[in-house]
Every structure is written in C-alpha cells, then in structure tokens.
Amino acid sequence: MPTHAPAVRVVTDSTACLPDGAADAGGPVVVPLRVLAGDRAWREGVDITPEEVAARIGAGERLTTSQPPGEDFAAVFRDLAADGARAVVAVHLSGVLSGTVEVAARAGQRAMLPVRAVDSRTVAMALGFAATEAARCAAAGHDAGQVAERAAQVAASSETVFLVESLDHLRRGGRLSGPAAALGTALGVRPILAVRDGGIELAQRVRTRRAATDRLVELAVRRAEGCESPGVAVHHLGAPERAAEVAARLAERTGATPVVTPVSAVLGAHAGPGALAVAVVDLGGHTHDQPW
Structure with missing residues (x-):
C-alpha cells in the first residue's frame, strides 16, 4: 500500500460523527456545519460540542443549523490540491436533510482539481463509515470513480x-x-x-x-x-x-x-x-x- 498521501482525497462533513483521530493519516477531511442561535453561529466540533448543545436546549434555547458556506469547501479543496491531491471525493449527509452536498458540488465546480460529490442519503456513522471506507479505498490507490463508488456502496448498505x-x-x-x-x-x-x-x-x-x-x-x-x-x-x-x-x-x-x-x-x-x-x-x- 502506498505510504505517501493518496492521489484521491476524501472530504466529509461533521454530521458523520467520526470518532477522534479518524481524520488523521489520510482519513476523511471534515468540514463543519453550523449551529445557530439568533445572530450567533458556531462551527460544530470546533466552536461548540454536543454537550453544549444539550445544555443550551435544556436551558430552553432555540437552536437551528446551517450547511457550511461554499468558501469552507473551496478552502479545503485548495489545501488538498496544494498537498498534492489530484482529485477529491466529497461524501456528505443526505441531500433530503441538508444542502451541504449541493454546496460541496458547486464549490467543486470552481476547484483546481476534479471533485466528485456523493450524496450518501444517510447521516451519522452510516455516513462516517462510507467516508472512511472511501478513504481506505483511496489509500489503496484506486481512482476517484472507484472511491466514489465505494462510498455509495457502503452508504446504500446502511x-x-x-x-x-x-x-x-x-x-x-x-x-x-x-x-x-x-x-x-x-x-x-x-x-x-x-x-x-x-x-x-x-x-x-x-x-x-x-x-x-x-x-x-x-x-x-x-x-x-x-x-x-x-x-x-x-x-x-x-x-x-x-x-x-x-x-x-x-x-x-x-x-x-x-x-x-x-x-x-x-x-x-x-x-x-x-x-x-x-x-x-x-x-x-x-x-x-x-x-x-
């Protein structure tokens, strides 16, 4: 198996609920969604934790959520291109529940490298397993089409x-x-x-x-x-x-x-x-x- 960074990199989002360390060593790159309250916004996993969300809801605060802005995806795609990636497979939560996969696809159209957006049609670790399996497929040297196919296969089995x-x-x-x-x-x-x-x-x-x-x-x-x-x-x-x-x-x-x-x-x-x-x-x- 190649020891260098794979030519195809996998991106997912924070609703994948990945365990700590899953994004290390060639694993999926995670783009955070937002938790909103009034005019305040927090990036989940960065600015706010699930425990803080539970505490805020328990205190009667009304929270909403938002997909990541396109610039967040654009920045990740730029960084991966600079790191030597030749293609990206972006695997995200169901498009029925969020516009995240659409935002990733639009950002991918303007990226410096090919980006394939995959609507997992699921969420949580059903998405997380699909993204991590796709990353393993990429690490084994497979091309972007095969990596995207693997992500879709695992997600569909969930x-x-x-x-x-x-x-x-x-x-x-x-x-x-x-x-x-x-x-x-x-x-x-x-x-x-x-x-x-x-x-x-x-x-x-x-x-x-x-x-x-x-x-x-x-x-x-x-x-x-x-x-x-x-x-x-x-x-x-x-x-x-x-x-x-x-x-x-x-x-x-x-x-x-x-x-x-x-x-x-x-x-x-x-x-x-x-x-x-x-x-x-x-x-x-x-x-x-x-x-x-």
Whole structure:
C-alpha cells in the first residue's frame, strides 16, 4: 500500500460523527456545519460540542443549523490540491436533510482539481463509515470513480434507527412532517425513527423507553445478520450510560465492536437531549481489484 498521501482525497462533513483521530493519516477531511442561535453561529466540533448543545436546549434555547458556506469547501479543496491531491471525493449527509452536498458540488465546480460529490442519503456513522471506507479505498490507490463508488456502496448498505425524547425538535426543524410527529407522540408511545430514502420516517411505535431500546437493538442485530462484515455505531446526546449498554449488547449479539460517539452538535440540535441512535453498514463486498 502506498505510504505517501493518496492521489484521491476524501472530504466529509461533521454530521458523520467520526470518532477522534479518524481524520488523521489520510482519513476523511471534515468540514463543519453550523449551529445557530439568533445572530450567533458556531462551527460544530470546533466552536461548540454536543454537550453544549444539550445544555443550551435544556436551558430552553432555540437552536437551528446551517450547511457550511461554499468558501469552507473551496478552502479545503485548495489545501488538498496544494498537498498534492489530484482529485477529491466529497461524501456528505443526505441531500433530503441538508444542502451541504449541493454546496460541496458547486464549490467543486470552481476547484483546481476534479471533485466528485456523493450524496450518501444517510447521516451519522452510516455516513462516517462510507467516508472512511472511501478513504481506505483511496489509500489503496484506486481512482476517484472507484472511491466514489465505494462510498455509495457502503452508504446504500446502511440502516440507521434512533430514538428521541421529543419529536418537537425534528418537527420544528422541518426534518419530520407534522402528521408524522403527531402520530409518533399519540397515546404516549415511544417512536422509533429511521433514515430511509434520505429522509426521516416514523418506523415503529412502542410503549416504553425500555421496549424502544430493546427494539432498537433488535433492528440493528437483524441488519447486522444480513451483512458480510458489519460495521456498527452507537450515538447519543447526553445519554452515555444508555449508549454504553446498547453497545455492549450489540457487541455480544453481532460480534462487531461498535463505534460509540456523541451525536454531532448539528444532529443533536434536531434530535434533542436523550437521543439514542444505532447505525449498521456492510463493510464487506469491496470488489475493486487491487491497483498493483
């Protein structure tokens, strides 16, 4: 495997919820989205943490979010070109949920090197796994088309399901329809949500938090059983003990070692405190021949 920086570099965004150190040594370059409150803006992962988001929401502050400005992508593309990159594959959260991938694509049209923008149609570590697998593909010497194909393949294999304490944040942010939010909160049920076709849908309803957590685990195990090589991640906002419990159960049931990270600050602003999510992807099935 080449020891120098790969000719193709991978860029993603901060909603990938990558663990610390994932962007080192040729891993994906992360462009931060923004968390907004009034006239204030913070770059997630730089100026504000998920814990701070949870605290602000808990104090009654109304937060919104924004995609990165085009200049942020332009600057990253310039830096990568200066570092010797010959092409970039930009893998981003679902275009149904954010305009980030469109901003990256427009910036790529003006860049000094070819940029392929990939709409993962997912989010969190389902996106993170797609970006890191794409970076591994690039590090192995594959071309931009193969790297983009690998990102799309992993993202398409994903299943992301999650629980929230309240659907109000998703409804106010326009990520869940009013009727779906009303249905999800009817009769005191606990809604299980899923990322499907790039958007957020109400998947199931159960009666208690414990039953919802159990169902979350069962859905993840079922998906992992259909994977050649499952990649599993658990996310939370202000619920580390519940996340650790779910991760331990998934490790025992799937044989995979789950990645456990807080949900990103931007996702946390929409999901709200107490959110718990599981993402499963298939890391197998990489069919590209080695280029050497």
